[in-house]
Structure formats: C-alpha cells, structure tokens
Amino acid sequence: MNVNQSCVGSSFDDFLKEEDLYTEVCQTAAKRVLAWQIDQLMKKQGLSKNAMAIKMGTSRTSVRRLLDSSNNSVTLQTMQKAAKVLGKTVKIELVDDQCSCSSCSPK
Numbered sequence: 001m002n003v004n005q006s007c008v009g010s011s012f013d014d015f016l017k018e019e020d021l022y023t024e025v026c027q028t029a030a031k032r033v034l035a036w037q038i039d040q041l042m043k044k045q046g047l048s049k050n051a052m053a054i055k056m057g058t059s060r061t062s063v064r065r066l067l068d069s070s071n072n073s074v075t076l077q078t079m080q081k082a083a084k085v086l087g088k089t090v091k092i093e094l095v096d097d098q099c100s101c102s103s104c105s106p107k
Contacts, residue, residue, distance in 0.1 A: 032069040034079065039067055041086040055085040 016022040042052055049067070053060045058081065065071045066082055076090070083090045 027072055028070075031072050031074070035067050035069040038082055038086065041088070045086065047085075052082070052085060056081040 013022060016025050042048075047055070049060050049063045053063045056063065056078075058078070062078060063082075066074050066078055076092075079090050
C-alpha cells in the first residue's frame, strides 16, 4: 500500500478509496437501503412478494433478488418496475468525488 500522508486519517471514505473498496462498499450500501425501502413500502401497502411479482410482471424469484440486500445484480429496469408499483420513482445521479488527493483521484 502506498500511503499518501495528506490523506492519512482524513476520513473512512478516504481509507476505503485507498484500499480500492469505496465503490464496492457504496454499491452494497445503496442496495441495502433500496431493498429496505422497497420492503417497508410493500409492508405499508400490504403487498406480499407474490402480489408484488404479479404487479411487476415478473417472478417471485426476481422480487426475492430485489429484496436481498446482498444481491447487487438487480437491474435498473427491475428497480424501476418495483418503484412504479409502489408509486415511486428511482433517482440516480452522478456526483463529484469528495477526495482530490493523488491516491484517490482517477488515473
């Protein structure tokens, strides 16, 4: 590991970037939040996995994958279908990287 002194101890995000784990951790966190939100909305609206699958025009297996917080292979199309059934939309945006030190900046 090449330690850049200007980044040492600056933040946990910087540490994850230095270890090349930041993207993976962010993806997992985003999927967990999405799965939790969908699960909560399904409960609030009284929708079972089977009912959700029927409304989405997909299989229960697909809904289970969507609700599995450790499964990062769910497609944007599946997320959008689920959101529509629940009366929501999916919002994805690109944001600036927070750290500008040489070990965190794209090469």
